[in-house]
Amino acid sequence: MEKVAKKVASLLLEIKAIKIQPNDPFTWASGWKSPIYCDNRLSLSHPSVRTYIKNALAMRIQELYPEADAIAGVATAGIPQGALVADSLNLPLLYVRSKPKGHGMTNMIEGEAPKGSKVVVIEDLVSTGGSSLKAVTALKEAGYEVLGMMAIFTYDFPVAEKNFTAADVTLTTLSDYNYLLELALEQDYIQDSAVASLKSWREAPDVWGK
Numbered sequence: 001m002e003k004v005a006k007k008v009a010s011l012l013l014e015i016k017a018i019k020i021q022p023n024d025p026f027t028w029a030s031g032w033k034s035p036i037y038c039d040n041r042l043s044l045s046h047p048s049v050r051t052y053i054k055n056a057l058a059m060r061i062q063e064l065y066p067e068a069d070a071i072a073g074v075a076t077a078g079i080p081q082g083a084l085v086a087d088s089l090n091l092p093l094l095y096v097r098s099k100p101k102g103h104g105m106t107n108m109i110e111g112e113a114p115k116g117s118k119v120v121v122i123e124d125l126v127s128t129g130g131s132s133l134k135a136v137t138a139l140k141e142a143g144y145e146v147l148g149m150m151a152i153f154t155y156d157f158p159v160a161e162k163n164f165t166a167a168d169v170t171l172t173t174l175s176d177y178n179y180l181l182e183l184a185l186e187q188d189y190i191q192d193s194a195v196a197s198l199k200s201w202r203e204a205p206d207v208w209g210k
Contacts, residue, residue: 004056008152008175009183011049017042018153020184022194025209033209035194035201036177040124040152041077054084056174057150061089061120064172065147069117072096072109072144074135081152082122094119094144096135108138115143123151126171129163136169148172153180156202177202 012018019026022035043049061068072094073082079095086093094111113119119139123132126149136146148170154160156177164171181198184190190198201208 001060002179005175005179006183008053008056009180010187011052012038012040012043012153012175013180013184013187013189015042015046015049018180020180020190020198022190022197032205034205035198035208036155036180038125038153038155040081043152044080050084053081053152053174054088057081057085057122057152058088060150060172060174061085065118065120067118068120068147070094070113070119070144072119072121072135072139074121074123074132077124078122078151081124085122085150092117094139096121096138098131098134109142113144117144118147119144120147121149123149124153126151126154126160126173128157129160129167129171132171133163133167133169136167150174155205157205158203 017039019037020035025033025035026037028034043053068091070092071082071086073079075095075097082095083093092111092113094109094113097108099108121136126132132149136149139146146169151171151173154173154176181195185195
């Protein structure tokens with residue numbers, strides 16, 4: 001899977017879905033300073049990239065979870081990725097809102113599959129894992145069996161690993177922060193002098209840059 005991991009990182013850099021700016025960091029909604037910004041939604045606007053990611057996700061699901069009955073996308077960015085994968089695998093699609101709908105049926109989960117269905121959850125990006133695991137909890141409470149989660153990219157934060165382990169949920173990603181740094185260095189997106197700072201951000205993102 002190293003070939004796929006490097007290819008995905010390369011494609012995301014190429015279309016500028018990932019930007020690395022250690023000297024001009026971004027500010028996340030949480031207030032964290034970040035030397036990287038990842039917007040995998042941009043992949044949807046590039047058919048060749050979109051297709052590669054779709055096929056890679058579908059292939060991994062077939063390898064790891066051949067018994068899957070349905071795909072569930074996490075709102076909002078995981079919905080289109082989930083729809084592409086569900087269509088490729090000819091499986092039903094569900095999607096999980098961040099909170100119950102404020103009117104009508106007040107659903108948190110949209111779509112349907114028989115209760116007890118084995119579901120693979122699709123995310124575009126995993127940071128701390130909080131919103132992703134909230135979706136998993138909603139699916140379990142609704143009577144579905146969650147086989148695991150698939151995502152395009154993860155920052156590999158230690159807190160995310162801790163959260164997924166505590167929730168007993170397996171996370172599989174196409175690429176991750178370590179592959180990104182390796183490739184970015186090879187392709188001169190970053191300099192050797194920036195690597196130590198970029199690695200320290202992954203270990204303690206809440207205090208980096210302060």
